[in-house]
Amino acid sequence: MSILLSNISKKFGTFTALDNINLEIPEGELVALLGPSGCGKTTLLRIIAGLESTDQGRVLISGQDRTDHDVSQRGIGFVFQHYALFRHMTVFENVAFGLRVKPRRERPNNDFITKKVHALLELVQLDWLHDRYPDQLSGGQRQRIALARALAVEPSVLLLDEPFGALDASVRKDLRQWLRNLHHDLNVTSIFVTHDQEEAMEVASQVVVLNHGRIEQQGSPGDIYDHPANAFVSRFIGHTNIFDLEEHDADWLQTAGLPTANWQGKIAHVRPHDIVIEKSTSHSDAFVTLKDWQHLGSLIRIELVKSGSHGSAASVYAEMPNDQFRRLHLKKGDKVDLRIRHAHWFH
């Protein structure tokens, strides 16, 4: 179901958690609410769920105003960061809970519940754990059970609060892919909160970037990466080199590949892969030295410094594929020439 948020504001005391949020989420999307901690993303998710009240604004789920509905009446599924499984119930009973608490007239019979719960447990590939208690499961298993439990009531919207936040790196990677596939199969509108931009880019079909209670940008992962709306988004998504044209001298910028003639703003953001490195041939005007490099799997990250400077302010990072780097035959301390292929300009 589609979700429409209009003019949502929320204050905690004097702290403004959300400031006039307007957001439309079309049906069937898998949306990431992305932002640094304290940006209001979890509050926004809880407001959609009805776990938090708004000071102002409306929440519409598939066109119907649900602002004043209690969380139990909204038809949403919520997955908590720390799973919030009922620890006094078996896995089976956890998943069955949403069906068992339905009003008597709507409550399905026991056979139906048993069938449905086992089907859901098979969906999350954990049917063999049905008689265990939550304390006996690993983090990844608990999170999948929590998801099965939320899906049991066939919610129109699935909300996930930092679903992978408490898991270790390898489990997190598997679950991301798994969630994406699951969403593809079920096609239920889903929103998840994360502070990890990689996770947002990898899993979501739409990313909403929040900062200080405001939406900075909304779009597909590719859009946001290639066309950041402002300096915050550009800095927050992926790595970027920041050149403040007022702070750096023109000579250095010229050497770094930003000649004055090309300036289109006060601040230039350059992605590491948009910097091309060549071994310097002439010793006289090369300002840049290769300081160090790190292996990032298929890419090499190269740290470049302004010759003769010791401050980190003049460090520039470039990235290139392994074999391309090998062909350059560069050593630490070599002087190099830079060329910038593309920059994002901000004022």
Add this chain to the structure above:
Amino acid sequence: MARSSIMPGFRPTIGFTVAYVCLVVLIPLSTLVFRSFQLSWDDYVHIITNQRVLSSFRVSFSTSLIAALVASFFGFIVAWVLVRYSFFGKRFFHALIDFPFALPTAVAGIVLATIFQPSGFLGKLLIDVFGVQVAFKPLGIVMALIFISIPFVVRTVEPVLLEFESSMEEAASSLGATRWQVFGKIIFPNVFPALLTGFALAFARGVGEYGSVIFIAGNLPYVSEIVPLLIVTKLEQFDIEGATAIALTMLVISFLLLLLINMLQYWVRKRSGQL
């Protein structure tokens, strides 16, 4: 065993524990048992089946049971209020809860007797309005025992309520559960083992209570005489054998009841996956 243990200090601590259990618990209690062996079985049965003794047992255990039940109910509500809500004077109430722990029980007994006696402030009111006399009746004993045992319930339930993850409640609500269903199916089952502990403590305390009860009970034989008082009475009459026989019986019954409660608790925890 000591060698395979990872934590150091097994020997001194187990030594201390054994010494403590022997000196403070086992030796006094076994003396009681040995002392009662000086009685023949027939004498023992004769003392125990005395009508007055039987009545006192009935009074002691029934009042303790009722008091522990009532204290569990109210203690739970008090703990709930103290944990869940913030209100003016909360810290003051917090301090007030522990008062029965610190107060000499005799003082509590005298105060309760004063206000609940037929001419007392509350006692008069209850007789005039409801026609119920509290003092000098088993009801008075229940009253005193509730007063004494409520803090046991509050202090055992409180930490469990404090630790309770509110996200479990939110999860239940998001799955469509009403407030009552959340309480009945999520909160209460998680707090129940602690409540049972509180009940056991309250009950044990009630059975052994002496000071606060004797002033309000009136101590009428067959009606409102409790076992501890009967033991003291026997001792005062230098009927040491009689006192020991009653004490031993009380010991055995209390032990069995506590064992029962513990087993119940084990069963509850096991059933709810907490073991």
